[in-house]
Structures are given as C-alpha cells and as structure tokens.
Amino acid sequence: MKAWLRSSFRRRIFITVLLVTMVPVLFSALMMQVQIRRSESALARQAKGQLAQMEEAFDQLCQSYIRLSDTLCASTAVRSPLRAGNGRSRVLYQILFRETDAFRDCAVFSFFDREGQCLYTTGEAPPAVTLRPDWGVLYAAGQSDGLVFQRGGETGETVFQRGGEAAALWAARAVRSYDRRILGYLVITMTRSDFDRFFGGMYQASGNIILLDRTWRAVYHSRPSQEAVSVAALRRQLLDGEPLAGDSGEYNFYAARQELTGFSLILEQPRVFTATVVRAVYQTSLLMSGLCVLLCLWCSWRLSRRLARPVHELDEAMGEVEKGNLDVQLPEGREDELGRLAGSFNKMVREYRLNLERSVGREREMNEVRIRMLQAQLNPHFLYNTLDSMKWLGVTHQVPQVAALAADLATILRAGISGGEFITLEQELELLDRYVDIQSLRFEDRFTCEIDVGERFLGCLVPRLLLQPLVENAIIHGVADKDDGYIKVWAEEDEGALLLSVSDNGCGIPPDILDRLNSGEKIPGSHLGLFNVSTILRLHFGEEYGLSAGSEAGRGSRVSLRLPILRG
Amino acid sequence: MRRSFQIAVLLCVILLGLSLSASGCAGGGEFSVRGPEEDSRLTVCTPLPEEIWVPVIEEFENRTGIWVQVETGSSPELLGQIAAEGGSFCDLVLGVSGENLEACGSLFLPCESGFSSRIQPDYRVPDGLWTPFSVLPVVLIYNSHLVRDNPPAGWDALLNSAWRGRIAFADPAADGASFAALSALRQLFSGEEGAGGEDAALRAFAANLGGRQFTLSSDVIAEVSSGNCYIGVTTEDASLRNMSEGGNIAVVYPREGAAEFCDGMAVVSGCAHEDNARQFLDFVLSDDVQRFLEEVCARRSVLSGLAGEKQEKEADS
Numbered sequence: 001m002k003a004w005l006r007s008s009f010r011r012r013i014f015i016t017v018l019l020v021t022m023v024p025v026l027f028s029a030l031m032m033q034v035q036i037r038r039s040e041s042a043l044a045r046q047a048k049g050q051l052a053q054m055e056e057a058f059d060q061l062c063q064s065y066i067r068l069s070d071t072l073c074a075s076t077a078v079r080s081p082l083r084a085g086n087g088r089s090r091v092l093y094q095i096l097f098r099e100t101d102a103f104r105d106c107a108v109f110s111f112f113d114r115e116g117q118c119l120y121t122t123g124e125a126p127p128a129v130t131l132r133p134d135w136g137v138l139y140a141a142g143q144s145d146g147l148v149f150q151r152g153g154e155t156g157e158t159v160f161q162r163g164g165e166a167a168a169l170w171a172a173r174a175v176r177s178y179d180r181r182i183l184g185y186l187v188i189t190m191t192r193s194d195f196d197r198f199f200g201g202m203y204q205a206s207g208n209i210i211l212l213d214r215t216w217r218a219v220y221h222s223r224p225s226q227e228a229v230s231v232a233a234l235r236r237q238l239l240d241g242e243p244l245a246g247d248s249g250e251y252n253f254y255a256a257r258q259e260l261t262g263f264s265l266i267l268e269q270p271r272v273f274t275a276t277v278v279r280a281v282y283q284t285s286l287l288m289s290g291l292c293v294l295l296c297l298w299c300s301w302r303l304s305r306r307l308a309r310p311v312h313e314l315d316e317a318m319g320e321v322e323k324g325n326l327d328v329q330l331p332e333g334r335e336d337e338l339g340r341l342a343g344s345f346n347k348m349v350r351e352y353r354l355n356l357e358r359s360v361g362r363e364r365e366m367n368e369v370r371i372r373m374l375q376a377q378l379n380p381h382f383l384y385n386t387l388d389s390m391k392w393l394g395v396t397h398q399v400p401q402v403a404a405l406a407a408d409l410a411t412i413l414r415a416g417i418s419g420g421e422f423i424t425l426e427q428e429l430e431l432l433d434r435y436v437d438i439q440s441l442r443f444e445d446r447f448t449c450e451i452d453v454g455e456r457f458l459g460c461l462v463p464r465l466l467l468q469p470l471v472e473n474a475i476i477h478g479v480a481d482k483d484d485g486y487i488k489v490w491a492e493e494d495e496g497a498l499l500l501s502v503s504d505n506g507c508g509i510p511p512d513i514l515d516r517l518n519s520g521e522k523i524p525g526s527h528l529g530l531f532n533v534s535t536i537l538r539l540h541f542g543e544e545y546g547l548s549a550g551s552e553a554g555r556g557s558r559v560s561l562r563l564p565i566l567r568g
Numbered sequence: 569m570r571r572s573f574q575i576a577v578l579l580c581v582i583l584l585g586l587s588l589s590a591s592g593c594a595g596g597g598e599f600s601v602r603g604p605e606e607d608s609r610l611t612v613c614t615p616l617p618e619e620i621w622v623p624v625i626e627e628f629e630n631r632t633g634i635w636v637q638v639e640t641g642s643s644p645e646l647l648g649q650i651a652a653e654g655g656s657f658c659d660l661v662l663g664v665s666g667e668n669l670e671a672c673g674s675l676f677l678p679c680e681s682g683f684s685s686r687i688q689p690d691y692r693v694p695d696g697l698w699t700p701f702s703v704l705p706v707v708l709i710y711n712s713h714l715v716r717d718n719p720p721a722g723w724d725a726l727l728n729s730a731w732r733g734r735i736a737f738a739d740p741a742a743d744g745a746s747f748a749a750l751s752a753l754r755q756l757f758s759g760e761e762g763a764g765g766e767d768a769a770l771r772a773f774a775a776n777l778g779g780r781q782f783t784l785s786s787d788v789i790a791e792v793s794s795g796n797c798y799i800g801v802t803t804e805d806a807s808l809r810n811m812s813e814g815g816n817i818a819v820v821y822p823r824e825g826a827a828e829f830c831d832g833m834a835v836v837s838g839c840a841h842e843d844n845a846r847q848f849l850d851f852v853l854s855d856d857v858q859r860f861l862e863e864v865c866a867r868r869s870v871l872s873g874l875a876g877e878k879q880e881k882e883a884d885s
Contacts, residue, residue: 023579132864134856135623140630150630215604215629215636238603239637257601264601 013307014300021292029285036273036281040252043269047254050203051267055256057202058211062149062171062260064103069147069173069186071099082111082175082184087119096120106194111175112138112185119184131187138185141172148172149261151219152189165191168220169211195220208251208268210234219263234266250274310338314345326353366539369532384413405441408434416465424568425491425500426458432467432489439475447475447485457491460498461566463536469529470502470559477527478506478557497545498565503558509551517549517559530559537563604635610844613639613646616663616831617786619809620865627860628851634844642784644742647672655838660845662701662852665744666830669698676834679846683853686871691830698834699849702858702867705804706748706827708820711792715818720799722823723752726773733778736791736800743785744829749801752827792817808866830870 005011072078072095081089092111100109100122110121116131116138131138137150152167171188190198199209199222208226211219216235221227226247233247244253246268254267273281313330320328326349330342387410394403415423415431429451436449449471471487479485487504509517516523520538522531534547541564551557614621625636639646639657643664649657651672661669661676669676678696691700708720720728726735726749740746750770757769782788788800789807793815804826807819833852835845851857858869 132860135627135860136630139627139856151626213630214633215626217626217629236637238601239609239635241603255601 013304014296017299017303018293018296021296022289025285025288025292029288032281032285036278039272043272044252044254047207047252047267047269050207051254051256051265054199054202054209054267055258055265057198058263058265059258059260061103061106061198062258065107065171065188066147066260068099068103068109069171069188072096072186073173073175078111078175078186079177079183082113082119083177085113085119089120092120096122106190106198108189108191110187110189112187114182114184116185118187123189131185133182133185137170137172137187141174141185142182144174145176146173147186147188149213149263151213151217152191165193168192168195192220192224196222203267204269206270210266210268212264212266214262216264230268250276307338310334310342314341317345317349321349321352326356362539365535369535369539372532384410387413401441405438408438412438412465412468421463422461422566422568423464424458425453425460425462428462428464428467429453429458429489431465432471435468435471436487439472443475443480443485446483447479447487449487449489452488452490454491457493457498459568461568462498462500462563463540466533466536466561467500467502469533470500470561473527473530473559474502474504474506474557477509478504480506482506493565494562496565497562499560499562501558501560503556505556508553508555509549509557510553511551514549514551514557517547520546533561537561606840607844608634609637610634610660610841610848611637611639611658611839612660612662612848613641613650613658614662614664615641615643615646617806620805620861620867621662623860623864624852624857627857628848631851632844632847634847636848642742643668647675650675650836655836655840658836659839659841660833660835660848662833663831664834665747666693666698666700666832667744667747669832669834673697675837677837677839677842679835679849681846681849681853683850683871686873687853688870688872691870693832698832699853700830700832700870701852702805702861702865703828703830703870704745704867705821706745706752706801706829707804707807708799708822709789709792709802709807709817710799710820711795711797712816712818714795714798719818720820723749723756723827724824725799726753726801727769727776729776731799732776733780734798735777735780736782736788736797736802737777737780738782738785738788738802742783744831745785745788745803746801748827748829752822752824756824789815789817804868805866812866828868 005015075095077089077091077095081087081092096109096111097104100107103109104122108121108123110118110123112118112131114133116133118129118131133139133142137148140148140150148171150170150172152170167189169188169190171190173186174182175184175186177183195211203209208222208230210221210227210231212231212234213219216231216238218227218231221231229247234244234253237244244255244266245251246253251268251270254269255264257264271277310330317328317330328349329346332339332343332346334342387406391403391406391410394400394406411434412431415427432451440447440449467489471489474487475485479487482505485504485506487502489500489502492499492501513523513527517527517530517534520531520534522528530547530549537546545562545564547559547561549557549559612621612625621638625638628634629636639649641649646658646661647664647668650661654675673695676697679699680696681699684692684696684699687700688703691703693699708723708725710719720726720731725731737749738746740750750773753769753773754766757766782791785802785806788797788802789810791797792800793810804819807817810817811819833849835842835849839845853871855871855874858871858874861867862869862874
C-alpha cells in the first residue's frame, strides 16, 4: 500500500485530497448519528416514565377491583339474593352501588347467577345478557378463588354491551357459599371507552397504548383501526424472538408485564427519525461521500495535471537531453516554481549547447592549425633525407659549415615530425640552440642569442617548437638589419604559471601588429608563427594562457608565452 | 508530513467506525417482556373460518397458558406444506375433512385421546391417525329472494336443468361438503342402470354446473347470497351462521337425508410440541368445547350425548 502510494505522485495527491474532504463528511455523518441517538434517548426516557406511570395506575385499579371483589363476594347481603336466584334484591343493589361508587366511571359491575344469567348490573343495559359458565371468564372464575382477568372481544359469548360497546376486559370472581358451592359471579366489565378515559392524559397523543392479555391477544388499543394488524405483528415478533417493531417499523415500543394480571402494557411511541428519515440520512451521507470521492478524483486529476504534468515533462526532457537532443525546450507559461524550474532547465540546456558548439569549434580550429602546420612541414621526411645527404657531402668535400648547418636543420626537422606533442623545456632549448646556430651562419654572427633558463624549469613540459617561431620572429623582424643584435630567452614563474620570454634589441613591433598579437587575432602575411603559437597555447590550456607582446620602437621588443607548469 | 498523513487516515477510520456503529444502534425500544418458553408453544394450522377457531384457540390459551400460533389456508395448501416441511411447519392440523386426513395418514402420529371412548361409534377412527373435531351435515341452500316457488327439496334438484349454471358448488377435492354431496348423489342413484344410473346422474350434475366450481365452501354461501347463483351445496353450520347474521339464504335438509362428514384434527409426525398438541386434542374433545361448538358455532358434536337438535330447530324456525 505504502509502495503503491509512493510510486505515483497522482495517487498521493488523490489520497490527500480524499482525506481532506472525507474527514468533514464523516464527521458530520457521525454528528447526525449522535444527534439522532440523543433525541431517541430523551424520548425513550420520557416513554419509560409514562409507561411506568400507566403501569402503576393500572396496577392500582386492579388492586382496587380485587379489594372490591373481596368485600362484595364476602357479603351475606350478596350471597343470599344470588342463592335465591332472582334479581329483585334492593339491598344487593344498594351495596353494589355503594361499594362501586368510586369506580363506576370506568367499569360496569354486575352479578350473574350460576347459570350465567345477569341479575344485577350498574350498567345502562337491562340485565338480560348471559355468559357461559363453562366458557371464558366465568369458567376461569369458577376455577379460581380470586378475581380473574380476561380479555373481552370475540370470545363467542353473548356480548355484554355498555352503550352499544363490546367489553374489552372482563374481571370475574365466583361468589361462593360457605361450603364452596358457586352461587353466582361478580363480573366487572371495562369497554374501550373506559380505557380511553382511564389512560387519557398519561401518554402523548401521538403515541398509542396497547394492553395485551397473557398470550398477547389485544385487550385494548388506543387506536382501534390499527389493533388487528399491529397486535398480530407484535405477537409474531415476540414469538419469533425478534425485537418489537410493529407492522410499520415507524414506532418505538416499550413494554412492561404486569405481575398481578399477567397482562402486558405496551407504549407505542412514534419515531422522530422514522426508518424513512434515517434511510434518507444514510442515503444523503452515502451520496455526499460518493460526491466527495468524485470531487477528489476530479481535484486530484486537475491538481496532478497542474503539478505532475510539468514534472513529467521535465523528466522526459531530461531523458531527451541524455539521449543527446539539445534542442528540447519546456513551455514557460507558468509563473510559479515549476515555471521557474522550466526556465532554468531551458537556460541550462541552451548554455550546454553553446558550450558544446564552442568546444566543437575549438576542436575544428585545432585541426585546422594542425593541418596548417603539416602543410608547413612540406614533406619533412624528404627534406630530412636531403639534409642528411647534404651533411655528408659537406663532410666529404671538407665544408664543415655546410655539414653543421645540415645537421642542425635535420635535428630540428626530426624534432618537428617525430615524438609526442609535448617535450621538455630542455629539449626545446636544445632545438632552439640548433636553430640559432643555423641563423648565426646565415646572418654571419651579427646577433647574439643568450638563453637564460633556470635548472628548475628545464623539466617542464611544453609544446614542441614553441620558442623557435619567437626567436625567428626576433631575428627576421627585429635584429636582421643590425650588426650587434641581441636576443635573450629566459624563463620565470608568474603566479604559478611558466612565463617564457624572448626579447631583442631590434627595431620593435609596429603598434597595430602589437595590438593584434595581444588580442590573438590573425595577422595576414606576417607573424604567422606567433599567431600559431598563441593559438596552440589557447587551445591546449585555455583562454587565460597564450602569447603577449611588448615593444618599444627602435629599442626592441619582447614576446612572452604564458603556460601552465607541467612536469614530465 | 508522514505522521500527519497517518493521523488523518486514523481519524478517517475512527470516524467511519463510529458512524457505522452509531447507525447500527439507532432505533429500537425497550422490552422487559420475553416470549414463552418452548414448552409453552403450539402451532396449529387450520382451514376453518376465524369464527370457529378464534374462540376455541383463545379459550385453550386462557386455560393452559400455552401460546398458540395459527397458520391458515385451504386444506390442500396446508396438507401440501405439512408434506413438504413436516413437523417444522406446524404441530397440529385442525378442521380438515376426514377424507383428506385419511389420504395423508402417513404425515400424522396416531393419538388416543382420553375422550375417544365417548366419540360416537360412527365417527371413530380405527387407527387413531386423526381425531374427529365436529360433524358437519351437508345441506342445500337457496337465495330466498330469488327462489320463491319450488325451492329445491332433495339431492335430485341438483340434476334439475332449471338450475343449470346457477348452482354454487365447491371443488370436491378441497371441500368436504362437496365431496359428501357427490357421495350422496352416487348413493342415491346407485343400483340403477342406463339413463337412471349413477354415472349418468353425475354427468347430468356436471352439465348442470355449467363448468363452474368454487375453491372454498364459504364462496358457495357468498355466491348464493349475492344472487350470482340460486342454489348451492354447503355445510349446515356455515349456512346457519349466515342466516343468524341476516343473510338472505334458506336451508334445505334434503328429503332423502342430509349427507354428513367429519372434520378432524391430527398431530403432525415429528412436531416440536407433541405434548401440547395432545393436550389440545383433549381440550377440543372436552364437553365444554363440544358443547360450545354445538351451541355457539352451529356445529354438531362428535361426542355421544351432546349431539342435540338445536341446529335443526334453528333451521326450521
């Protein structure tokens, strides 16, 4: 992964931009989640409080019914009329109304005989209804000594109605004689309206309250239209061990089981953030994340185009330069660091190209000089052999001057055509000496040449035949017309360089020629030897080396060569 | 640079994790209640209408504390599912006609109820693979508004071309009443040859149906009540319930004698709650339930001494 990232500039930009954009998006998604959870937590606290309050109220009501049943069923004034089996006891009615005074708003209280015929009731309907003693609540009451609670509704029994409404809850207790025989039943009936009044105000109107019996059949649902579907879904979820989510999934459910009756009370609270809303939040978050990724891809593409492309171009241009293409140039439209880098690269390539051109030019010049010098040598082998013949002719005919002259010239010629480019200063001075001997014969000793070079310079390497053109120049153009010509050759060290000078007491060098000599320019027709020497030095050692000349009209001239000290 | 990059990646991972965990915890509620244990459960499948099974099942729940899950559907569907899934689909089948239960006997466990000895001898099942639930006389019904003169009086009315295309008759493969009616027709014309023989009678009846057959017995009452058909063949209890609810049908007990059939119950082989299923069998065969079926559901009890004449009185009235 790390290697994958590091291998591409573009990938690194993409990951960086992705991180920069994803962190805020994820953070906002997290904040939304936290906010949703805080709201749901607050609502859950509220719901649990309401549920506990309702559970306690219902528990108290059931307790009251049990105490009331204890009182009524133990009363002789109740037992006696029930044993008699008629509904004409005014005393029983008195007791019934007196004892149920506090509860008649939310229930109907009736006495049934042991056959299930209603004899006395606080309800509005005439006491003409019957209940099956072998079925439902009367059967359960007959099996128990206490008050039993059962859901009303579709039990198949004759429906006991109050104001046209079916019973939602039955509570019944058998009235027994002292010998435990059943004399009749006390039946308490609560309808849906009774529960509406009882639970009214204990929970928020947007919620629902559901009362279920021991096997989760509906006793009461505050929204009857939803009862069948909602309760069936809850019952199935409980049996399947799933979380209670109802049929729509848009409510939170809080359930508590009442110990006394075994009934369950369920508060159905609408979710502030329904599944639809939460799904929309998630979808929005996902969409935002997707957009972020797309934005990152676009940004990284743009950025890498802006940043990586110039770098890539530079990389390619460098490759071209390595291959030898020096015409390559980068576009310089940008004003930032990459633009300046491109400018510097272009300048570097241009200068490199110029240097190379200069170097090639210098090499070409050098070749030209070499050609010129070779041309000047005019088949030196043939000359050398001729001179050797002349020498032996001089010796044979006893003309020693001719023999010496020919020997000196042959030595000089041999030095010019054989060996390396460089010779020691000592060898150079030896050649110079031969040359001076030749010229002395020619000019009949009308000049003197003094060579004054220290021992320490004799081992230095110099280009061959370097001094000969200088001495020749001093003889031909300086002291040729004089009878006491004097030429001096000496060497000295000047700031780490070797300075070889030739001076004469001749007529001097005209100023225009002197200027050309000092500036390294070619002098047409004359002083070609000096120009060649100067060119050789510059080509060998660089522009700071070369030839310089000084002159004083009628008093002589001086020509110096400046070259590095090279030891052999 | 590298450290800050690592921190950013770490932050992203943490935020992503927190977002996912928060979303996973969203919603819900709190429940201090739990479902019943396995030994307090029973699954019953039944093709019966709700007015029959709801009070019986709820009374069973109230008396025993056992939670009953009910799967409903037509008899062929339910038996098909039992054949496919066995005891994992349900523990007990209730209210399927005896012929159908007999045909699928291999799916069920033989059960002997404590009340078996009180079952009327005609309805006892020798191998005990199923147990009778109630007896259902098959009757003829007609729309009392549309049929004023010459109402059907006996099974031969089904062959009367006057009712051609106007007879509501359910598929005998799925409906016990239709099967019993066909059997009655065959018996009526058995022993006669030619045009008066049982085959000719069945062909005439098929022609009289006009190619129409209904899926459920309850469809028969709806078709006659709505006037789409003039006469129909169905069970006595359904007809009487419809009449008590104010339906415009009349019941005719065929003069040749009403055919009848038993619907029954059977414990599914390999079921998860066999004890509870046996308990349910005993409960259904108890006097309380059988009397309840007689007096409230307009059905006839399979127990000796309980089969009353309440229904015939109601029909006569």
